[in-house]
Amino acid sequence: MRGEMRKLLVGCVVSLVCGTVCVFAAFGDAERIQALKIAGFDEAKMGIGLGGEFPGARAGLVRTNETTRFSFDFTKGGNYVTISLGQLQDGARSVSCLCRLMCPSKANFWIRAHDAKGDVYIAAPPKPLQPSNGWQTVTHDLKRLGWFHGKSTNRADRATVKWPIAAEILVEPHQRKLKGYVEMKDLVLATTNRVSQKDWTFSCGPSRFGQVYLPDEEIAVKANLKSLRTDGAEPAMRLEKAVVTDWQDQEVMTKKCLNGVSFTGDELKGKFGAFRVTFWGTDEKKLGETWFARLTGRSKPVAWAGTGVHGWGPDTRRYELIAKAGLGTVRNDIPWWGDWEREKGVYQCPRGFRETIDKMHSLGIEMNLILNSLNPIYGEKLDFDAFCNWVRYVVTHEGKDVEYYEIWNEPNNFYFGPKLRNSFFDSFIKFTKQVVNTIRSVKPEANIEVIAEDGPWHTTVFLAKGIATPKEILSIHPYIHDKNPRPEHCHFYFRDDGKTIQASMASNGVTRVRMTEIGWTTYAADEHGKTEHWYVGSYPGVHFDQQAYYMIRAYLLARTYGVESMMQYDFQNDGPRRNYTEHNFGFVFEDYTPKPSFCAVAFMARLVGDAAPDGGLSEDPKSFRIYRFRSGDKTIYAMWSVEGTRKVALPFAVDAKTATAFDLMGNQIALPGAETVLEPSLVYVVQCENKTLNKK
Secondary structure, three states: OHHHHHHHHHHHHHHHHHOOOOOOOOOOOOOOOEEEEOHHHHOOOOOEEEOOOOOOOEEEEEEOOOOEEEEEEOOOOOOOEEEEEEEEOOOEEEEEEEEEEEOOOOEEEEEEEEEOOOEEEEEOOOOOEOEOOOOEEEEEEHHHOEEEEEOOOOHHHHOOOOOOEEEEEEEEEOOOOOEEEEEEEEEEEEEOOOOOOOOEEEEEEEOOOOOEEOOOOOEEEEEEEEEOEOOOOOOOOOEEEEEEEEOOOOEEEEEEOOOEEEEOOOOOOOOOEEEEEEEEEHHHEEEEEEEEEEOOOOOOOEEEEEEEOOOOOOOOHHHHHHHHOOEEEEEEEOOOHHHHOOEOOEOOOOOOHHHHHHHHHHOOOEEEEEEOOOOHHHOOOOOHHHHHHHHHHHHHOOOOOOOEEEEOOOOOOOOHHHHOHHHHHHHHHHHHHHHHHHHHHHOOOOEEEEEEEOOHHHHHHHHHOOOOOOOOEEEEOOOOOOOOOOHHHOOOOOOOOOHHHHHHHHHOOOOEEEEEEEOOEOOOOOOOOOOOOOOOOOOOEOOHHHHHHHHHHHHHHHHHOOOOOEEEOOOEOOOOOOOOHHHOOOOEOOOOOEOHHHHHHHHHHHHHOOOEEEEEOOOOOOOEEEEEEEEOOEEEEEEEEOOOOEEEEOOOOOOOOOEEEEOOOOOEEOOOOOEEEEOOOOEEEEEEOOHHHHOO
16 A cells, blocks of 8 residues: 555656646635644544454554554554544645654655545655654645545546545554554644634543443443634534433433533433433534443353453453353454464463453353464464464463363465465364364363354365364354344354254264354444445444344344354444444444443343243244243243234233233333234243242
């Protein structure tokens, strides 16, 4: 990318000399120039973009009162990262700031802009940013936005920027595979338009980590409206009110507010579940929104319901949230092999690995550890022997108490398929058997998962070729890649209740199966109707409530049809882009505030818990499902329609004296009659001799 952008910018200069058309954004010099702070720079949250996906760069922001430090790490791939600055309106002339680069290489420091017609423009300073301890002034002249790529096909369209533009700073070091940071302060916009360019910024968010509350706790949400004016004047906007809606978008309450809002369970009408708080300003201007959860009570983590996470580190608070959701298994990649073995044969445990496992175990959560990585000291080729030596160290020492070891992740997508296509099956089988033997030489009774593919054909071929012995566990990823998002329609395991896969397993003596990845993404089209679902996976986008009940239906289907544990992908949103599939799989948003699916799984785990599956009762499984679970004197029925509404005759009797009904979030609802109407969202009916147990 660096070379392409440099050619583009050079081309713009050449075209000026030659008198041909170059791209400009024209502004009248007679207008008075105003100075405003950049909104994004002053907000608590700034969107970060990564210039690569598989593998990609890493980046982070640390803010103080005066500066923002933007760190980057390209040691695992990628070559550029971006910081979102928000929208700039027509009239914007330049963006300037003081900055300093701490990095072994000079770096390009561009402004990249996306306009409303789908084109991307670049504005570059006169020269790259040089590594320095001192502050440098950098100015990006927005009159010289140069067209980079996009939908426009002729010079006239490309020469006109359609405002407003979504602007971002793009940092790209000239050398690859390095770490560093850019520190910035006094990021200011020069503009001639006071009317359309906001002179304020608004942020809202959690008052506590995760915004998850128990029934007797008071809920509080922060809000901050701040002036961006450099002259000290008050902004044009005022914060007027907060509106709370439930997970089905039904309004619950409205409150006046200044710097935030707080309320009790009584004010929420006693409801449980996920709630959205939307803040409104002057002239009914929507300023922002955030979410919180009100749970029915504490959940005990159950191993058959799990999730996935990315990364390791000393901050282990997310595992407390995972435990609150009742999720008893966490799947994570092992820290990068290169961080364990920087010198051949010399191993050290990376920071965060043991802290994370210890925290999980203290909360009653099991670890599902993916053994996959490359190490540059052995070159670009995966050295099977060196990999096994590293695995032997992990299993013997720092990872000896890991409950499940999973050998590689989706080999057809990562390394084995792309690199060893001609020998894909044989190479991966050889690799798998070697790793299995290595683990068993240290820990003979280890739980080892194999295959971990997202397609049924590869899975059945691997099984037929003898990749597993009866001691191993089959790992599968039954994602839905077509337009019908309902779990019952998934051709990988769910459509036939697992019979096809179980038959392949039986022919090889394999008896255990775990779903280590499955999920639904809540991405949606942006304001221009654009989505990026084609980029990875082609997954169907679903609404927040659909993600909630599809996930619960999948958990209960897997539980009923012989799956030891199902792990959702993945717990936290991977990024801020709402129109991109990969950024929106989470049970929680990127700031750890909850989606409705978080609350749904928390109630499922609390209600069903260790209850044993006791079969299905539906006479028409293509239309509706009813499953029964038993625990002591308690019987739980989970019911839903596969699609639309269905009027059904219940195949069990409901005793009003001993039964209680709940919705997906744990709110008590009216008991169904002998005939009832089912919807895609679940209804639970709980029958118990001690009725008070059902109400707690």
